[in-house]
Amino acid sequence: MLKVGVVGAGDWGKNLVRIFSQLREVELAYCCDADPVRQKAVAQNHPGVKLTKHFEDIVADPSVRALIVASSAVSHYPIAKAALGAGKHVYVEKPLALSSSHADEMVALARANNLKLMVGHLLLYHSAVGHIKRLVDSGELGDVFYVYSQRVNLGRIRHDENALWSFAPHDISVILHLLGEFPVSVSARGESYLQQGIEDVVFVNMKFPNRKMAQLQVSWLDPHKVRRITIVGSRKMVVFDDVESTEKVKIFDKGVTGVSYDSYGDSITLRFGDISIPHIQMTEPLRAECQHFVDCIMKDTRPLTDGVDGARVVRILEAAQRSMKLEGEPVTLSES
Ligand SMILES: NC(=O)c1ccc[n+]([C@@H]2O[C@H](COP(=O)([O-])OP(=O)(O)OC[C@H]3O[C@@H](n4cnc5c(N)ncnc54)[C@H](O)[C@@H]3O)[C@@H](O)[C@H]2O)c1
Structure with a gap:
């Protein structure tokens, strides 16, 4: 049995507590939360789990082999660093850290101690994203031209x-996964309407090699609940709508043929084909993600969303934050 502890049993962390308490190869030994109300809820649902206010209690127990960090983002780095330093495998909720230097340090620490460091880029464990990735890799969409996403709703205001x-790690991780490339520059604009210095609405644009582009919009101040990613390829286009209950992926056999830089557009023809909705066997993404973490520890394999992946996303978030301060000026990026 893999003995684990969870730090942070809030709105999201309670889901991790539930799943890790159910996985067959796992013993959920501890749950840490600084808030007694949250602790009480865990005690009611998981009576055998030891409760503490101090994550150091879990880190100090040599029988615990892995720590799951679902506390607020600012605490991810110190808690993960302490756990890695004590020889424990670590799963950290997104974002991995709040700076690329902290993220790099976590990656180096995990590597030096031969430990797994995984980040909760949940959508990469979503069956729909797996399906779209196979479409991209098989060439069915042709060359991917650009991707855009919207992740907006009203609340929860952090x-x-x-x-x-809060939101963009999801879209950035999917975009990097689908394109298999790292952006060369990022520009972003955002505005704080509700709390000083905390942007509620952000628009990010990423430029990739070979003229590929990605655009994302995130907001907790919007009348609509939208969780949608659109991928436009030279042959086909795909929409992933995570708010849809069943028909989450639609493939549009639409495109333009006869495009040539040398011509004057005379031969360009619009092509309107069928729209297909593939049957995708849905599983709970969070359960798949948690099981993957356990499997990687048990089989000594590399997590799909390892620390390196987490650090890449943090590097883009950091560049977008810098660009916002510079009124949208593009910030150039390199992968390391
Ligand atoms: N993957 C996803 O889809 C997803 C969704 C929501 C949130 N999250 C992430 O999960 C994390 C938690 O989010 P949430 O919505 O549950 O937040 P939350 O504020 O509801 O819960 C955080 C909990 O952590 C506890 N906590 C914070 N710092 C602590 C510390 N140092 N020691 C002990 N307890 C501490 C707080 O008391 C609180 O109960 C965040 O990193 C967030 O980005 C991920």
Whole structure:
């Protein structure tokens, strides 16, 4: 049995507590939360789990082999660093850290101690994203030209991070996964309407090699609940709508043929084909993600969303934050 502890049993962390308490190869030994109300809820649902206010209690127990960090973003780095330093595998909710130097340090520490460091880029464990990735890799969409996403709704308004750091890790991780490339520059604009210095609405644009582009919009101040990613390829186009209950992926056999830079557009023809909705066997993404973490520890394999992946996303978030301060000026990026 893999003995684990969870730090942070809030709105999201309670889901991790539930799943890790159900996985067959796992013993959920501890749950840490600084808030007694949250502790009480865990005690009611998981009576055998030891409760503490101090994550150091879990870190100090040599029988615990892995720590799951679902506390507020600002605490990810110190808690993960302490756990890695004590020889424990670590799963950290997104964002991995709040700076690329901290993220790099976590990656180096995990590597030096031969430990797994995984980040909760949930959508990469979503069956729909897996399906779209296969479409991209098989060439069915042709060359991917550009991707855009919207992740907007009304609430939950956070006080300790802005909408960029709260929501965009999801879209950025999917975009990097689908394109298999790292952007060369990022520009972003955002505005704080509700709390000073905490952007509620952010628009990010990423430029990739070979003229590929990605655009994302994140907000917790919007009348609509939208969770949508659109991928436009030279042959086909795909829409992933995560708010849809069943028909989450639609493939549009639409495009333009006869495009040539040498011609004057005379031969360009619009092509309107069928729209297909593939049957995708849905599983709970969070359960798949947690099981993957356990499997990677048990089989000594590399997590799909390892620390390196987490650090890449943090590097883009950091560049977007810098660009916002510079009124949208593009910030150039390199992968390391
Ligand atoms: N993957 C996803 O889809 C997803 C969705 C929502 C949130 N999250 C992430 O999960 C994390 C938690 O989000 P949430 O919505 O549950 O927040 P939350 O504020 O509801 O819960 C955070 C909990 O952590 C506890 N906590 C914070 N710092 C602590 C510390 N140092 N020691 C002990 N307890 C501490 C707080 O008391 C609180 O109960 C964040 O990193 C967030 O980005 C991920």
